[in-house]
Amino acid sequence: MNNTVILRVNGREWGGWESVRISAGIERIARDFNVQITRQWPGDEEQAKKRARIRNGDRVEVLIGDDLVITGWVEATPVRYDAHSITMGIVGRSKTADLIDCSATPSQYSGRSMVQIASALAKPFGISVVDAGGVTGALQGIQADQGDTVMDVLNKMLGLQQALAYDNASGNLVIGSPGAVKATTALVFGENILSCDTEQSIKDRFSVYEVAGKRAGNDSDFGEATTTAIRGQTVDNGIARYRPLIIRQTGNATSASCGSRSEFEMRQRAARTDEVTYTVQGWRQGDGTLWQPNMQVIVFDPVVGFDNREMVIAEVTWQVDEGGTVSEIRVGPADAYLPEPPKPRKKKASSTQEYF
Incomplete structure (x- = not known):
C-alpha cells in the first residue's frame, strides 16, 4: 500500500520528505502538517528549488498515497541550520484554520439549525459545512458579538446540542456526533x-458534583428565588472517598441547567480517566x-x-x-x-x- 506523502502545490507534486507529522482530531477544527528535509552542506539544489516554489499562503493538498488527508494553506517555511546540515520544512493547516483565527461578522441568528448557522459563518471563507447527522432542531438567540471568532460562535452552539465540530480531508467543517x-x-x-x-488519573474527579445557582425573581415570588439557591447534584460512584466539588452556575439558573451541568462534569471527568x-x-x-x-x-x-x-x-x-x-x-x-x-x-x- 502506497504511503508516500505528497504535497500538491501550484499544479505540482512534491515528495521525498525525511520527516512527516500530520495530525487530525475531533477536539480541533483544523488539521495540520509539518514535513521536513535535512541535507548536509552544501545544500541540494533540487531541494532549494522545491522550497522556493512553495510559498506562505499557497493552497496545498496533502496526500498519503492516493488518500487526500488535508486541504489547506501553507503557513510557514522554516529553515534551521548549523555547521553540519540544513533543515528545510513546510508547515500548514486545513482551510478551517481561518475559522479559528478570524473574526465573525456580528450577526443575530434565530430559528435556524446549527448546520445552517455554521454554513452562514463559514461561507465568507469559502468553506462548506457537512451535516454528519445526529444534530437536529432550531436554535434561538445565537449571536456573533463584536470580536468573536467563528470558533467562539460555534462553541456557543455545540453545548446546546452536544455536538462536535471538526474538519475533513477536503478542508470543510463537519458537524456531527462522536463515533461517526x-x-x-x-x-x-x-x-x-x-x-x-x-x-x-483521578485527580480531577470528585465523589459528588453540586452545581448551585440563582434565578431572577418574578411577579409571583416577589424576588424570593433570588435569595434561595437552585441546585443540581450528581454522584460519581467510581470515587469511594469523600471528594465534593461545588460549582457556581452563573446567569439565570434553573434546576434543569444545574442538573445538566453536574451530570456533564461527572461524565466527562470520569471518561477522561x-x-x-x-x-x-x-x-x-x-x-x-x-x-x-x-x-x-x-x-x-x-x-x-x-x-x-x-x-x-x-x-x-x-x-x-x-x-x-x-x-x-x-x-x-x-x-x-x-x-x-x-x-x-x-x-x-x-x-x-x-x-x-
Missing part, C-alpha cells in the same frame, strides 16, 4: 499495539484504509483493563521519522468529547428585581 463510523481493525495488545501511554494514546505500526487498518479521527474502535488491552471496549478515536497523528512509520491514536469514551452545556443567560435587571 466504525473502524475495521481493533487495537489489540500483543498484536498491532506497539506502545501505550495513559495516566489513568480512560483516555489512552496508542502507537501502532503503519498508517492503515487491515483493509488498507487510513486510521481516522471519530471512528469507533474496539480496544483489547488487559494491561490497562479494556476487554473489547468500544472507544472513540479522538486524534490520529500519522508520523515518519528515524523511528519508522507509525500512527499515534488517542482514544477515549464518547463522553470524554461532548462539549459543555451552555451557561444560562443573565436577564436584564428591572427597578424592582435584583439579579445574580
